[in-house]
Amino acid sequence: MRVTFTANGKPVEADDVWEGESLLYVLRERVGLPGSKNACEQGECGSCTVYLDGLPVCSCLVAAGQVQDREVRTVEGLSEENGELGLVQQAFVDAGAVQCGFCTPGLLVQTDALLAQDPQPSDTDIREALSGNLCRCTGYEKIMDAVRLASARTCAKAVSE
Amino acid sequence: MSGTRTIQGQKNLQKIHQASKDGIGGSPLRPDGTLKVKGEFAYSSDMWHEDMLWGMALRSPHPRANILSVDISEALKVPGVYAVLTHEDIPGSKYYGLEIQDQPALAIDKVRYHGEAIALVAADHPETARRAVKKIKVEYEVLTPITTEEQCLDPETYGYVHEPHEYKSHGSGNVCHSQKLVSGGGVTDEIRALADVIVKGTYEVGMQDQAFLGPESGLAVPAEDGGVDLYIATQWLHVDRQQMAPVLALPEEKVRLTLAGVGGAFGGREDLSMQIHACLLALHTGKPVKIVYSRDESFFGHVHRHPAKMTYEHGATRDGKLVFADCRIVLDGGAYASASPAVVGNAASLGHGPYVIPNVRMEAIALYSNNPSCGAMRGFGAVQACFGYESQMDKLAAELGMDPVELRQINAVTQGDFMPTGQEIDAPAPVAELLQRVKDMPLPPPLDLENLDVRTLPGALSNTSHGEGIVRGIGYSVGIKNVGFSEGFDDYSTARVRLEVIGGEPVAMVHTAMAEVGQGGVTVHAQIARTELGVEQVTIHPANTEVGSAGSTSASRQTYMTGGAVKLAAEAVKQALIDKGRRRYGWEHKDITLVGGKVVSETGGVLVSMVDLLGDEAIDLTREHHHRPTVPFDKETGQGFGHVQYTFCANRAVVDVDVELGLVKVVELTAAQDVGRALNPLSVVGQIQGGCTQALGLAVMEEIVVKDGKVRNASFTDYLIPTILDTPPIPVDMLELPDPHAPYGLRGVGEAPTVSATPSIVAAIRNATGLALNRVPVRPEHLTGTL
Numbered sequence: 001m002r003v004t005f006t007a008n009g010k011p012v013e014a015d016d017v018w019e020g021e022s023l024l025y026v027l028r029e030r031v032g033l034p035g036s037k038n039a040c041e042q043g044e045c046g047s048c049t050v051y052l053d054g055l056p057v058c059s060c061l062v063a064a065g066q067v068q069d070r071e072v073r074t075v076e077g078l079s080e081e082n083g084e085l086g087l088v089q090q091a092f093v094d095a096g097a098v099q100c101g102f103c104t105p106g107l108l109v110q111t112d113a114l115l116a117q118d119p120q121p122s123d124t125d126i127r128e129a130l131s132g133n134l135c136r137c138t139g140y141e142k143i144m145d146a147v148r149l150a151s152a153r154t155c156a157k158a159v160s161e
Numbered sequence: 162m163s164g165t166r167t168i169q170g171q172k173n174l175q176k177i178h179q180a181s182k183d184g185i186g187g188s189p190l191r192p193d194g195t196l197k198v199k200g201e202f203a204y205s206s207d208m209w210h211e212d213m214l215w216g217m218a219l220r221s222p223h224p225r226a227n228i229l230s231v232d233i234s235e236a237l238k239v240p241g242v243y244a245v246l247t248h249e250d251i252p253g254s255k256y257y258g259l260e261i262q263d264q265p266a267l268a269i270d271k272v273r274y275h276g277e278a279i280a281l282v283a284a285d286h287p288e289t290a291r292r293a294v295k296k297i298k299v300e301y302e303v304l305t306p307i308t309t310e311e312q313c314l315d316p317e318t319y320g321y322v323h324e325p326h327e328y329k330s331h332g333s334g335n336v337c338h339s340q341k342l343v344s345g346g347g348v349t350d351e352i353r354a355l356a357d358v359i360v361k362g363t364y365e366v367g368m369q370d371q372a373f374l375g376p377e378s379g380l381a382v383p384a385e386d387g388g389v390d391l392y393i394a395t396q397w398l399h400v401d402r403q404q405m406a407p408v409l410a411l412p413e414e415k416v417r418l419t420l421a422g423v424g425g426a427f428g429g430r431e432d433l434s435m436q437i438h439a440c441l442l443a444l445h446t447g448k449p450v451k452i453v454y455s456r457d458e459s460f461f462g463h464v465h466r467h468p469a470k471m472t473y474e475h476g477a478t479r480d481g482k483l484v485f486a487d488c489r490i491v492l493d494g495g496a497y498a499s500a501s502p503a504v505v506g507n508a509a510s511l512g513h514g515p516y517v518i519p520n521v522r523m524e525a526i527a528l529y530s531n532n533p534s535c536g537a538m539r540g541f542g543a544v545q546a547c548f549g550y551e552s553q554m555d556k557l558a559a560e561l562g563m564d565p566v567e568l569r570q571i572n573a574v575t576q577g578d579f580m581p582t583g584q585e586i587d588a589p590a591p592v593a594e595l596l597q598r599v600k601d602m603p604l605p606p607p608l609d610l611e612n613l614d615v616r617t618l619p620g621a622l623s624n625t626s627h628g629e630g631i632v633r634g635i636g637y638s639v640g641i642k643n644v645g646f647s648e649g650f651d652d653y654s655t656a657r658v659r660l661e662v663i664g665g666e667p668v669a670m671v672h673t674a675m676a677e678v679g680q681g682g683v684t685v686h687a688q689i690a691r692t693e694l695g696v697e698q699v700t701i702h703p704a705n706t707e708v709g710s711a712g713s714t715s716a717s718r719q720t721y722m723t724g725g726a727v728k729l730a731a732e733a734v735k736q737a738l739i740d741k742g743r744r745r746y747g748w749e750h751k752d753i754t755l756v757g758g759k760v761v762s763e764t765g766g767v768l769v770s771m772v773d774l775l776g777d778e779a780i781d782l783t784r785e786h787h788h789r790p791t792v793p794f795d796k797e798t799g800q801g802f803g804h805v806q807y808t809f810c811a812n813r814a815v816v817d818v819d820v821e822l823g824l825v826k827v828v829e830l831t832a833a834q835d836v837g838r839a840l841n842p843l844s845v846v847g848q849i850q851g852g853c854t855q856a857l858g859l860a861v862m863e864e865i866v867v868k869d870g871k872v873r874n875a876s877f878t879d880y881l882i883p884t885i886l887d888t889p890p891i892p893v894d895m896l897e898l899p900d901p902h903a904p905y906g907l908r909g910v911g912e913a914p915t916v917s918a919t920p921s922i923v924a925a926i927r928n929a930t931g932l933a934l935n936r937v938p939v940r941p942e943h944l945t946g947t948l
Contacts, residue, residue, distance in 0.1 A: 034204075040456045044877035044878050089198035096190075096191075096843040096844065098191060099681065100424050101194075101202060102204060127886045128886065131884045131885055133885070135885070138850065139851040141891050
């Protein structure tokens with residue numbers, strides 16, 4: 001089948017999609033957006049988290065056909081239009097929250113979604129929001145630092161605007 | 162040459178450039194960090210080639226069986242299938258292995274573990290490959306698996322995992338490797354009589370998995386010269402090639418490996434997984450072949466941490482001085498040897514802990530069984546033992562009525578002491594101080610039942626408690642780990658450093674075969690080059706087999722070994738540049754150095770800019786770094802200078818336990834570690850926190866459940882690794898006492914916290930519950946008595 005949808009603001013189409021393919025497979029192998037990662041492919045690790053119509057979902061659990069005419073935003077879409085890092089991306093780099101980085105794309109999308117909803121989450125709020133995203137390298141401390149930093153910058157930006 | 166063809170996701174296969182003023186001791190950001198947060202960093206599973214096929218393996222559902230026949234005819238008929246291969250299609254040697262070549266690349270006549278690869282398929286879509294794999298018909302004669310210690314040690318009754326005539330290890334029966342150790346008077350009745358108090362214990366450690374997030378994957382591209390190019394996530398490019406080439410019947414130079422992005426490793430990528438399979442399929446079909454393991458295949462496709470059964474007996478005087486230790490450690494190595502012999506060596510030589518014990522008897526063995534193969538995982542034989550000896554320290558302290566930290570401090574090794582191997586500890590060993598440091602750190606506030614957030618309690622989001630039945634406990638531990646490869650292994654690493662003028666600035670390029678697996682080696686290499694060469698601009702060349710071996714990214718050795726090689730190569734480049742200046746300008750200054758892009762005399766006077774001195778000529782030099790020699794341990798006595806460096810970490814755990822439901826929440830996990838010298842403090846702290854978290858996983862949740870040789874939980878649904886909700890704040894206190902034998906005085910960092918932290922958590926749970934707890938992971942049923 002053919003699937004057409006919007007990925008990071010641009011219309012895309014994929015042909016000859018097998019009906020069992022996931023959105024994750026289509027993004028990675030057909031659309032050329034490999035940023036979302038394939039770690040467990042059963043919705044347990046969050047590495048493949050993307051926005052679907054503005055809500056974070058595990059793209060491995062979304063059948064390709066379900067995204068027909070819908071909007072997908074991936075980690076690649078978190079950067080600024082000029083290619084500069086987005087605020088959440090920069091915070092993860094600055095805080096040392098990236099080690100192997102395989103969990104990072106999913107964590108970035110989930111953090112972006114959290115801060116959009118609550119720019120000043122408590123530590124427990126952060127832990128609850130990110131509890132579906134596994135990281136094996138960092139011990140999560142630097143990830144907490146990154147989210148706190150992104151929160152502070154988000155709030156500072158809101159004040160200055 | 163296929164190397165010139167387009168491989169999508171080239172970005173991190175090209176040079177990564179970063180400018181910074183930070184040399185060693187600073188914390189510049191990762192040069193690959195920007196690519197990683199943009200989703201542009203190409204991991205091995207992201208490799209893509211326009212006409213590539215997908216490879217997949219058929220795996221055994223039985224842990225032990227004879228293969229009577231394999232029929233691939235139906236699989237070959239599936240439209241879109243390009244190849245179906247069995248061991249008969251292997252052109253060269255059919256076996257490989259890290260230390261002992263006992264593992265068939267594809268099963269021959271029998272399978273020895275659940276999940277062993279039997280046949281391979283290459284097809285145009287992963288689903289096509291999956292369907293074809295299901296159409297391969299294998300007729301088995303299913304045999305009763307050999308899975309317990311008792312069965313393994315009685316091959317006459319239960320059989321051999323490897324028949325005696327096919328035996329390739331140095332052991333016998335089903336013993337893969339053993340190591341004994343005796344020091345002082347050993348452990349005799351006379352020695353026992355010297356102790357006022359004796360405590361005994363038996364301990365068990367479950368099978369932990371590395372559970373790196375990036376699945377085993379890679380892309381093999383056949384080359385016009387008959388060779389193959391492999392883009393791969395691994396820990397050691399050259400040892401992969403060394404094992405692959407004989408199987409592929411190719412000379413090593415025709416097997417070219419380039420490191421693709423690695424999504425974590427932790428020892429699980431030391432052995433080959435899909436490397437040979439992808440290359441066999443690529444060479445057979447003449448097309449690029451990509452293999453990406455699913456998560457369940459990943460659990461079958463790599464070795465795990467050895468599960469262990471341990472018996473310990475310790476004797477001490479009334480005032481707490483250790484008199485003797487008697488230890489036996491049985492490691493289940495599974496079907497193939499992998500790194501078992503080296504793991505046994507570590508368990509035997511480190512298995513009594515960082516303590517001065519005048520009389521020691523130790524035996525460590527690894528068994529062959531029909532359980533999953535076990536090999537390298539962070540901590541490498543020291544983890545299991547640490548749970549044993551630290552549990553014993555608590556038991557002994559209780560028996561003596563002493564503070565458990567004080568008991569440890571009384572017996573702690575320090576510089577100048579001797580290990581039971583007879584090896585003198587010839588570098589700082591601040592074991593007592595590390596314990597004091599974690600003890601002195603402020604405790605987290607007590608549980609406040611009035612103002613609690615249930616999300617912070619055991620059971621967390623499941624809302625299982627509102628504070629009732631929750632008890633808090635505190636526990637301590639300390640551990641010891643070796644750094645680098647031991648027992649006479651000629652451990653070395655190679656680095657190439659090039660200095661040239663680019664865009665009017667001096668730029669250093671560092672080229673090594675070091676596998677960057679997330680640990681941050683690329684950052685540190687740039688820092689070392691900046692420090693030695695006085696430049697800001699550093700480029701990291703992609704790691705590949707075009708340069709000499711870097712050894713493995715394991716054993717906490719890469720900063721020591723490859724960092725050391727980068728230092729040597731950079732020093733050589735610096736010397737060559739200064740020599741060039743002396744020849745050109747006739748300098749007579751004694752101490753000339755490089756600072757801020759300038760050549761500077763001992764008085765700080767600028768002699769010439771590096772740009773002017775270099776001109777159009779690049780200086781490009783390669784150096785090897787070998788660590789000081791070690792020797793194998795004597796087989797019977799365990800004596801010998803076997804380890805290059807020791808590293809120590811101490812922990813304090815605070816836990817809340819729901820004693821009714823058996824749920825544990827680690828409230829805080831404090832670590833104090835001597836890192837010799839922190840080349841990049843941000844990365845060092847990150848390593849310690851990550852290491853502690855894996856230890857937390859082993860303490861309370863992580864285990865591959867194997868029943869009758871079959872893996873029951875090969876998924877992230879059923880194999881639990883700590884989430885951010887399970888992981889507490891991890892305050893880190895870093896001590897920097899330089900090791901005079903190591904580059905910059907540094908000490909390997911990555912493994913020590915994974916060794917030490919598990920027993921502190923179990924000690925805290927014991928402290929909260931009063932239960933004995935002699936097995937990890939501690940499960941709810943152990944706490945509620947509902948086993």
